[in-house]
Each structure stands twice: as structure tokens, then as C-alpha cells.
Amino acid sequence: MTDTSAPAAQRWRAPSASNPVHAKVALPGSKSMMARALVLTAAGVTASSLTAPLRARDTSLMVAALRAMGTRIDTEDDAVWQVQPGALRGPTQIDCGLAGTVMRFLPPLAATATGAIAFDGDPHARTRPMAPLLDALEQLGANIDRSAEGGLPFTITGMGRLAGGEVTMNAALSSQFISGLLLSGPLFDQGLTVRHDGPPVPSAPHVRMTVDMLRAAGAVVDDSQRDTWRVEPGRLSGRTWNIEPDLSNAAPFMAAALITNGSTTIPGWPQETSQPGDLLRDVLVEFGGRVELSDAGMTARGDGRIRGIDIDLSEAGELTPVIAAIAALAETPSTLRGIGHLRGHETDRLAALTTEINGLGGDVTATEDVLRIRPRKLHGGVFNTYDDHRMAQAAAVIGLAVPEVELSDVACTSKTLPDFPHMWDQLLGTGS
Structure with missing residues (x-):
């Protein structure tokens, strides 16, 4: 009833x-493209612009989070947003709301920052799966203070760099686990190799979108082997991101x-x-x-x-x-x-x-x-x-x-x- x-x-x-x-x-613009473009710019070394941006709750949460971590984002113009990367740092607190892109794309970035960055969100966000991503980050060298349930809330304390390397995970619950790691992979000292071990990854086109946008930002990505993605360490460049309709x-x-x-x-x-x-x-x-x-x-x-x-x-x-x-x-x-x-x-x-x-x-x-x-x-x-x-x-x-x-x-x-x-x-x- x-x-x-x-x-x-x-x-x-x-x-x-x-x-x-x-x-x-x-x-309005694609939330998925917006989230990736914002994270890639924050992980880069030069400015980017986003044309036809989406102004909605999820993107507002992403903008607020990146600003809190040190990225300058000018959203005054509804037609074009300007994004300037800066030194990533804490201490700060991130409100994820119910946005999976915020709670899963930003922890890998936070692991490369300096200082403590605390993540939390709406009540139901605390029930959303996070453990595979946090487990992977810890295997890659991240320092995470986690809740007993394994999801939100948690705090990542970074030292300004992350070793990176290879990690195997089960991403059957969300392709965002893979995308979140890949987007920050170029910042890791050893780059990143992600292997998926489990049932088919859902929403696989979203991973392809991540790979395509990484390459557009100058990253070297090898996805030629099934369920394996390799991102080489390197510097990402800024560019104009033309956001497609959602x-x-x-x-x-x-x-x-x-x-x-x-x-x-x-x-x-x-x-x-x-x-x-x-x-x-x-x-x-x-x-x-x-x-x-x-x-x-x-x-x-x-x-x-x-x-x-x-x-x-x-x-x-x-x-x-x-x-x-x-x-x-x-x-x-x-x-x-x-x-x-x-x-x-x-x-x-x-x-x-x-x-x-x-x-x-x-x-x-x-x-x-x-x-x-x-x-x-x-x-x-x-x-x-x-x-x-x-x-x-x-x-x-x-x-x-x-x-x-x-x-x-x-x-x-x-x-x-x-x-x-x-x-x-x-x-x-x-x-x-």
C-alpha cells in the first residue's frame, strides 16, 4: 500500500x-560529463572551461567540494564556467549529499591532497556502497579513518602524494568505483592499474566516458585488456569541455x-x-x-x-x-x-x-x-x-x-x- x-x-x-x-x-548539460570534467581540471595543471554547464544539486555539491579542497571555480556565467586548479589541501569537510559522483570521485583526489578531508552526506548516502573504493585506496597507500559500516562518514588524511600502483577490486555494485580511481590515477606516483574481479561492471559506458575524457585531458590510458585499465602517471592539461545535453x-x-x-x-x-x-x-x-x-x-x-x-x-x-x-x-x-x-x-x-x-x-x-x-x-x-x-x-x-x-x-x-x-x-x- x-x-x-x-x-x-x-x-x-x-x-x-x-x-x-x-x-x-x-x-541542460550531462551531470556525468560535468563531474568528470570538474575532477579532471582539479587534478590538472592548467585552467579549463566548461560550456553549457549544468547547474543542479549534484554539480553544486561537486563545485563546493572542489572549492573547499583548493580549486577555483567561477560559475557566474551560466553559459561558461571557468576552473583553475590549485594546491589540494585540508582540513575541510565535504558534503556529498546523495551524489554518487561526489562520494566516489573525490576520495581518490583527496588522497593526493595535504591534510584531513572529511566526507559525509545525506542520511541515505550512508547506506550507499563505498567499501570497494575505500579498500582499494588503502591498498594504494591512502590513510583513511573509516566508519564501522564501511561507507560514509570517513576521513582521508593525505600527505600530498599517493604511491598508487596496482589494485584488484569488485566493482559489480557501481562503475563509479573504477571511474573515481581512474580520474585521479595520473596524480599517483606509480600511476594506476585497476583490475575488476567479479560479475560484469554495470553502466560500462560510464567507464568508457571516463577513459575518453582522461585521454582528452592528455592522460595515457590502456584499456585494451578486458576488465583492466592502466593510467600512466603524468600531468593533465586544461581544455574547453563542451558539455552534451543529459x-x-x-x-x-x-x-x-x-x-x-x-x-x-x-x-x-x-x-x-x-x-x-x-x-x-x-x-x-x-x-x-x-x-x-x-x-x-x-x-x-x-x-x-x-x-x-x-x-x-x-x-x-x-x-x-x-x-x-x-x-x-x-x-x-x-x-x-x-x-x-x-x-x-x-x-x-x-x-x-x-x-x-x-x-x-x-x-x-x-x-x-x-x-x-x-x-x-x-x-x-x-x-x-x-x-x-x-x-x-x-x-x-x-x-x-x-x-x-x-x-x-x-x-x-x-x-x-x-x-x-x-x-x-x-x-x-x-x-x-
């Missing part, structure tokens, strides 16, 4: 679509085209990208939609029917909540596979999706890494978002076809899409 205890003042009623959507939606945040807007038998265009969709969100093109076609990538952007169109799908989402798990929402409105059952790692995200997304969709009359069952969704006639009610932006997006998508769906809190969308409610109203033609 859906919990309706959220204060009414915090709730947001998802608008239903009375007509087909026909819209062009300009998305393709994962396109998911609810593209879903609206399918559900309303309309069309949505996302301008600036790259012809080639390492963003996992690019998988949307294939997913929408599987559901029965049509997609077209042109100079105008990526356009999705619905054809009036949505068929169920059976798909492995291990490389783009972040799309799962919206895909589950579409599947709940489809004509035939769906199976979403390879998503067990989502149990360690902002919330246990498999459990949350099961509880909330079923609370609206749905039929969803979850196993260790699979969601099975059988369409049922849904009804309105409160859809709890668990402070998770992807859960909020899923609820908004369901609300397109199901009247009286209320989100317990829509403000959590500010994590990566700070203007989501207004953008959603504009999509439906109900905004001013």
Missing part, C-alpha cells in the same frame, strides 16, 4: 495529458511522446556519445515508437500503442525507473534485466518501483536483479519519490495517463534537472 504520510504542502500533482504532446525540449534526463520527455501518441524533439543530441542515455533510441523502438536522429536533434514519435519489452539494462540502469513507468502503461508484459546494482542507488530502486507502481494498482515483482511488470489498470494516489529524482520522473510519466497521481516530493528532481516541474508543464502546454 502506498504511504500517504508525506505533508500535502510538499506534494505535486502530476498533470495528465489531454492531447498528444508535440514539443521541443532543450535539456541524455538520461531525456527519458521522461521522450516517454511522453509514446504515451500520448505525440512527438518530442531533443535538440543537440550528439551523433556519437558515450552517455548511457543514448540507449533510449533502441528502447523507444522496442516499445513500438519511432525515432529519428537529424541535425534538428533526436525526435521520438508514438504510434498509439505501446508493446511490452524484454531488455537488459545493465549498461543504462539509470533509465530503469522511466522505462518501468512506460512498461506499466504498455499493452503486454515487460521484463527489465541486469539492474540489481540499482538497489544501491539513491534508494533501492527495484523495491521502490515495485512498492509505488503496485500502490497505484500495478503488478510488479522484483527478484535480485530483474523487474517483471504486468500491465494493469492504474488509479491515482500518492507516489513516494524517496528523495530520488528518477523515481519522481517515473511518477510524472505515469501521471500522463493516470489522473490524480501525486508525487510526495518533486523537489528531488533538482539533483540533475532543477526546473523539471516547469519544463513538464511546458511540455504539456500548461505552463506560462
Whole structure:
């Protein structure tokens, strides 16, 4: 049963679509690219600029953390941010919020700083997996004062350098463990070799993005051997980072085209990208939609029917909540596979999706890494978002076809899409 205890003042009623959507939606920049570009600049020796930056909660937390460690970041201009590396130092405290990129990308950087740097975050952040990364850093020579649970909070006391070398880890819970180590690898005295030993790494395109961006900053990276990455020690150079639109945040807007038998265009969709969100093109076609990538952007169109799908989402798990929402409105059952790692995200997304969709009359069952969704006639009610932006997006998508769906809190969308409610109203033609 859906919990309706959220204060009414915090709730947001998802608008239903009375007509087909026909819209062009300009998305802000990719959080994943932003986080990597900021860390690479802080680890470098010359300044960088970020064009089309994303100003959202996760990037604000990353900026605040890097500033606290000694990096100068000018965010006055919404079109271009200027970043100047400085001597990394403590003592300072880092607020990770719920941002996995902050809690997993910055500890390796902190290990090369001078002084104590303490990490903590939102209450649920303390439950997110961290032990594989911290274990690896200790093997590489880092001095870490850890909590009994093995995650946040913890303190890293650096001596201005880290030996580095070789480490073997199990990154099956998050590709961010690998990316976090690689981004700071050039700073380590011996460079870094990371070997993954375990089930397949989830969200593998994010690791490819890390490797591509490291090379763009001047790093020498060898990823020719499966599940092994070698970064040579060296100096990273500054550059202009052109931040792509966040393709994962396109998911609810593209879903609206399918559900309303309309069309949505996302301008600036790259012809080639390492963003996992690019998988949307294939997913929408599987559901029965049509997609077209042109100079105008990526356009999705619905054809009036949505068929169920059976798909492995291990490389783009972040799309799962919206895909589950579409599947709940489809004509035939769906199976979403390879998503067990989502149990360690902002919330246990498999459990949350099961509880909330079923609370609206749905039929969803979850196993260790699979969601099975059988369409049922849904009804309105409160859809709890668990402070998770992807859960909020899923609820908004369901609300397109199901009247009286209320989100317990829509403000959590500010994590990566700070203007989501207004953008959603504009999509439906109900905004001013």
C-alpha cells in the first residue's frame, strides 16, 4: 500500500495529458560529463572551461567540494564556467549529499591532497556502497579513518602524494568505483592499474566516458585488456569541455511522446556519445515508437500503442525507473534485466518501483536483479519519490495517463534537472 504520510504542502500533482504532446525540449548539460570534467581540471595543471554547464544539486555539491579542497571555480556565467586548479589541501569537510559522483570521485583526489578531508552526506548516502573504493585506496597507500559500516562518514588524511600502483577490486555494485580511481590515477606516483574481479561492471559506458575524457585531458590510458585499465602517471592539461545535453534526463520527455501518441524533439543530441542515455533510441523502438536522429536533434514519435519489452539494462540502469513507468502503461508484459546494482542507488530502486507502481494498482515483482511488470489498470494516489529524482520522473510519466497521481516530493528532481516541474508543464502546454 502506498504511504500517504508525506505533508500535502510538499506534494505535486502530476498533470495528465489531454492531447498528444508535440514539443521541443532543450535539456541542460550531462551531470556525468560535468563531474568528470570538474575532477579532471582539479587534478590538472592548467585552467579549463566548461560550456553549457549544468547547474543542479549534484554539480553544486561537486563545485563546493572542489572549492573547499583548493580549486577555483567561477560559475557566474551560466553559459561558461571557468576552473583553475590549485594546491589540494585540508582540513575541510565535504558534503556529498546523495551524489554518487561526489562520494566516489573525490576520495581518490583527496588522497593526493595535504591534510584531513572529511566526507559525509545525506542520511541515505550512508547506506550507499563505498567499501570497494575505500579498500582499494588503502591498498594504494591512502590513510583513511573509516566508519564501522564501511561507507560514509570517513576521513582521508593525505600527505600530498599517493604511491598508487596496482589494485584488484569488485566493482559489480557501481562503475563509479573504477571511474573515481581512474580520474585521479595520473596524480599517483606509480600511476594506476585497476583490475575488476567479479560479475560484469554495470553502466560500462560510464567507464568508457571516463577513459575518453582522461585521454582528452592528455592522460595515457590502456584499456585494451578486458576488465583492466592502466593510467600512466603524468600531468593533465586544461581544455574547453563542451558539455552534451543529459541524455538520461531525456527519458521522461521522450516517454511522453509514446504515451500520448505525440512527438518530442531533443535538440543537440550528439551523433556519437558515450552517455548511457543514448540507449533510449533502441528502447523507444522496442516499445513500438519511432525515432529519428537529424541535425534538428533526436525526435521520438508514438504510434498509439505501446508493446511490452524484454531488455537488459545493465549498461543504462539509470533509465530503469522511466522505462518501468512506460512498461506499466504498455499493452503486454515487460521484463527489465541486469539492474540489481540499482538497489544501491539513491534508494533501492527495484523495491521502490515495485512498492509505488503496485500502490497505484500495478503488478510488479522484483527478484535480485530483474523487474517483471504486468500491465494493469492504474488509479491515482500518492507516489513516494524517496528523495530520488528518477523515481519522481517515473511518477510524472505515469501521471500522463493516470489522473490524480501525486508525487510526495518533486523537489528531488533538482539533483540533475532543477526546473523539471516547469519544463513538464511546458511540455504539456500548461505552463506560462
